[in-house]
Amino acid sequence: MKISSPRRRQFLAGSAAALAAAVLLTGCGPAAQNPNAAGSASVAKELTIDAPSGPGSGYDQTARALEKALKGEKLSDKIEVRNTQGAGGTVALSQFVQKSGTKDLMLGGLSLVGATITNSAPNKLSDLTPVSRLIGEYEVIVVPAASPYKTLKEFLDALKTKPGSNPIAIGNQGGIDHIWGGKLVQDAGVKPTDVNFVTFSGGGEALVALLGNKVAAGIAGYGEFADQVEAGKLRILAVSSDKPLDLAPDAPTVVSAGYPDAVLVNWRGIFAPPGVSDADRKALxxxxxxxxxxxxWKETLKTNGWSDQYLDSDKFAEDLKTQQSSTQEILTTLGLA
Incomplete structure (x- = not known):
């Protein structure tokens, strides 16, 4: 399975979109002169993006892709990516909710929605200021190349016999990996709470466990395992999509593997601290x-195998309410909440 190489970056200089961004960043247009939009002219000139997980994780990859793309499009002058690990991202959330202003941003997604519920966290993503929903990533379940399991059905059938015999590496308790893993085994007739799900704070640690045969399988976003899949060290049993991924066209989908109810996409978006003004929220x-x-950015999506899930701030805030409710329902059904 070959991964597409990124094409040469193309700038939008001269386009209406770039002009609008220039107005925001330079303060030379009406937004800068509007007293109700004080401070919005430079909201993105200097940023810190908090990835609420360890290096190599899906959040970390997304943060670094944003750093590169924002600089490449000259939408920001200086960006720092910061990793804050712990409790499925809820440690980062508890720290970030104390911040203010527009210089600090944080990534969040469906995985963190689940972690706040599972960990009974005092804060939730809706306590922050939703800025933009950005991407979606499909999950994959992989095994080491030497694994005796060639298909998803073979692996899940083995779990039916001895649910705790084949540990599965996941990102965090109650996160997207856990949610999808629970749906998979439940569809196969296995009680999710009987399965040995082993949590890791970042994709790098899970990868070490997989390659060292410390676990039988691993679940994560496709991008976290892509390099090792291409190198032939890991084999994909299934992806969480209903159609083959462009970057892994030969990988079975959960639909083709016989588990259509397990289709799921993980979204990620960007958040600002609480209390950001409407003008600055819109500017961001x-x-x-x-x-x-x-x-x-379109090339970034293609290179990483991400789907475009963009929503502006207002629509993102509304969608987040729905996601919170539906995730609570799923986790309760799976016995994870």
Whole structure:
């Protein structure tokens, strides 16, 4: 399975989108002169993006892709990526909710929604300021190349016999990996709480466990295992999509493997601290809107196998309410909440 190489970055100089971003960042247009939009002219010039997990994780990869793309499109001058690990991202959330202003941003997603529920966290993502929903990533379940399990059915049939005999590496308790793993084994007739799900704080640690045969399988976003799959060290049993992925067209989908109810996509978006003004919230949302329309970002999606899940700030806030409710329902059904 070959992974597409990124094409040459193309800038949007001269386009209406780039002009709008320039107005925001330079303060030379009406937004900078509007007293109700004080501070919005430079909301993205200097940023810190908090990835609520360890190096190599899906959040970390997304943060670093944003750093590269924002700089490439000249939408920001200076960006620092910071990793904050612990409790499925709820440690990062508890720290971030104390921040203010627009210089600090944080990534969040369906995985963190689940972690806040499972960990009975005092804060939830809706306590922050939703800026833009950005991407979706499909999950994969992989085994080491030497594994005796060639298909998803073979692996799940083995779990039926001895549910705790084949440990499965996941990102965090109650996160997207756990949710999808629970759905998979439940569809196969196995009680999710009987399965030995082993949590790791980052994709790098899970990868070491897989390659060292410390676990029988691993579940994560496709991008976390892509290099090792291409190198032939890991084999994909299934992806959580209903159609083959462009970057892994030969990998079975859960539908083709016989588990259609296990289709699931993980979304990730960007958040600002609580209390950000409407003017600054809109200015930040406009910056990321400009980014998502660029060829640079479209190539980023293609290279990483991510789907475009963009929503602006207002629509993102509404969707987050629905996601919170549906995730609570899923976790309760699976015995994880």
């Amino acid at each position: 949302s406009d910056v990321f809107s400009t980014l998502t329309q660029s060829n640079t």
